[in-house]
Structures are given as C-alpha cells and as structure tokens.
C-alpha cells in the first residue's frame with residue numbers, strides 16, 4: 024500500500040496529535056528499514072533511540088518468540104525468572120550502587136515512579152528540574168518537564184514548576200532547599216538539543232542535594248544502556264544518583280522502563296506503593312535480557328564511545344568547514360547533534376533526507392540528532408552521514 028493510501032485511511036481515525044513524516048514503515052533489519060512500497064532507508068533514529076541492537080536482531084526476536092510461547096503475562100503477585108534475571112542484571116550493571124529495581128512500561132512511567140519514590144523518601148513535595156528538559160508526557164513527568172510547549176497546555180492540572188537553567192550549579196543551589204524532594208535532570212539532555220553539561224555538573228548536583236536532604240534523580244532514559252558510551256552516563260563522573268530512570272534502549276523495541284534506587288531510598292517504601300498490570304511481565308523482561316546480553320557480549324557500550332567519538336569528529340569538522348550553516352556540534356557516544364544556524368533549513372532536513380533514503384531527526388528546532396543503533400555497521404553510518412551532510416549543505 025502506498026503512502027497516500029495509508030495517509031487517507033489514517034486521517035479518518037488517528038487522533039491528530041502527531042505530525043507524521045511521509046513514510047509508512049513495514050520492515051526493519053539492523054539499521055535498515057523498508058517502507059510499504061519496498062523502498063529502503065538507513066535509520067539514524069533507531070526508533071527514537073530505542074533499537075539499541077538494531078531492528079529485529081535475531082537474538083531479540085528469538086527471545087521474544089521463545090518467551091511468547093512459554094509465558095507472556097502473570098499478575099505481578101508471582102515471581103518470574105525473566106524479571107528476576109533482569110533486575111539482578113541491572114543492579115549489577117550499577118555495581119550495586121542502585122541495588123533496588125522496579126520495572127514499568129515506559130520512560131514516563133519510570134519518571135513518575137521516581138518522583139513518587141522521592142516524595143516517599145523525603146516527605147517533601149518540591150521538585151526542581153532544568154530548562155529544555157524532557158521527562159515524558161504523563162502528569163507526573165509534565166510536573167518536571169522543562170519545555171513549556173508540553174507543559175503549558177496542562178498547566179491547570181499541575182503545581183507551579185521550579186525550573187532552572189541546565190548546567191548551572193549556582194542556579195541549582197539557589198533552587199534546592201529544605202522543601203525539595205529531588206532535583207531531576209538528564210545527564211545529557213536529549214530532546215532539549217543534545218546538551219552536554221560541563222564536567223563536574225552531576226557531581227556538584229549530588230553534593231547540593233545531599234546538603235539539603237534532597238535526592239538526585241538522574242533521567243537516563245535516553246542516555247542509558249550504552250547510548251552515550253557508558254552503561255549509564257553518571258559513570259563518567261563516578262557519582263551514582265539516589266534514583267535513576269531507564270527506558271528506550273533497555274527494551275530494544277518492547278515497551279519497558281525501570282527506576283532504580285539506593286538501599287537508603289528503598290527503605291522508605293511500603294507494600295502497595297507502586298504497581299501495574301503489565302509491569303515487568305515475562306515477555307518484555309525476556310526481550311530486555313536479550314538486549315543486555317547482546318550489548319555486553321558484542322561490547323556495544325565501548326563501541327558507542329569509540330564510534331561516537333569518530334562521528335563527533337566528523338560533525339565538528341563539518342561544522343568548522345560550514346560556519347554559515349552550522350553553529351557547532353555536540354554529544355557523547357552515539358548521541359550526537361549538529362546545530363544548524365537556520366531553523367527553517369533544519370525543519371526541512373528530515374523530509375529531504377527521506378527522499379535520499381535516510382531517516383534522521385531534528386530536535387529543539389535546529390539540532391540534527393544522530394542516535395543510531397549501537398551496532399550500526401560503519402559503512403552504513405558513514406553513508407547515512409554523508410547523505411545528511413549533503414542535505415544540510417545543499
């Protein structure tokens with residue numbers, strides 16, 4: 024079925040809250056996807072940073088099929104081994120700095136869980152967060168989101184926000200007080216424009232929070248699971264948060280999120296504090312276990328750091344050669360952004376790249392974002408990059 028036919032059918036029933044691009048995807052394998060007309064694209068979006076090990080990795084597909092034929096869903100009242108394996112593995116990946124894990128169905132639910140936990144642990148109600156941050160779209164996450172366009176339409180349902188500039192310790196210090204339950208922050212802002220803070224920011228936030236008895240919640244939903252060249256970006260400064268949220272790459276394509284916390288925080292919860300029909304069901308946990316197994320065996324975290332550094336060099340060189348088009352580039356690992364000077368030109372990039380067989384995203388108005396699968400073959404990465412740079416410069 025061609026794109027026009029798909030569009031016409033969808034127009035009758037889809038709630039129009041998403042501005043779609045003119046492609047209907049039908050298949051994916053690795054970093055290549057195919058549309059309903061059979062046209063192929065190189066995918067630099069990896070399903071919004073989700074497909075960490077590529078589309079339909081055979082081991083992921085096999086794990087899902089195998090688990091689907093065995094047991095998909097239980098009530099959360101029962102133990103299951105896939106869930107046990109996953110929470111043990113996640114705790115181990117934090118070196119047991121965050122030994123307590125609760126699984127949920129999405130990133131935004133992980134943020135909600137983290138906020139509830141911080142309230143439980145501190146009995147306080149004030150949350151401080153950062154300008155341009157993105158934490159999800161449920162009402163809990165909207166309470167701390169730093170982007171007015173998402174928050175404002177629902178402001179009547181929310182409390183007054185406490186939002187400070189990102190990467191600004193003085194502003195954080197002024198905002199964190201004895202009423203603050205937690206400071207909520209992304210270690211690198213993803214949706215906000217791939218913003219990388221200065222060294223020492225996260226460690227500094229940790230100190231500020233401790234001094235006031237507040238918690239530090241790191242939202243690693245986009246940065247975690249190797250995306251920025253570490254299992255979790257906080258490893259770079261060696262300072263674990265009190266609570267961490269995960270999502271996206273954790274499931275490699277199945278809907279799963281998690282929040283993890285220290286033993287001190289965990290002590291404050293009571294039975295019944297959180298739950299959910301599907302949370303941690305065996306199907307998604309088996310998928311997630313497969314993602315982590317492949318990522319570890321194939322050393323994809325180190326690859327993200329190394330290949331990402333080379334991608335960063337190429338973007339920096341391009342930006343330096345085209346000062347009229349680009350104001351810079353930034354990022355960590357395989358989360359990279361090329362900052363265009365002109366928002367109108369940036370807005371055209373995804374459609375023009377599609378015409379040339381590449382899927383790429385623009386975020387925060389002017390930032391062309393690269394967040395491919397961590398195992399994207401090098402020739403595909405460089406070929407897709409050449410295409411995007413040609414689009415930007417033409």
Ligand SMILES: Cc1ncc(COP(=O)(O)O)c(C=O)c1O
Nearest residue numbers: 129130131157158159213244245
């Ligand atoms: C940092 C961060 N937090 C939270 C979310 C929300 O995750 P989800 O869309 O799975 O609810 C996102 C999604 O882009 C994100 O990037």
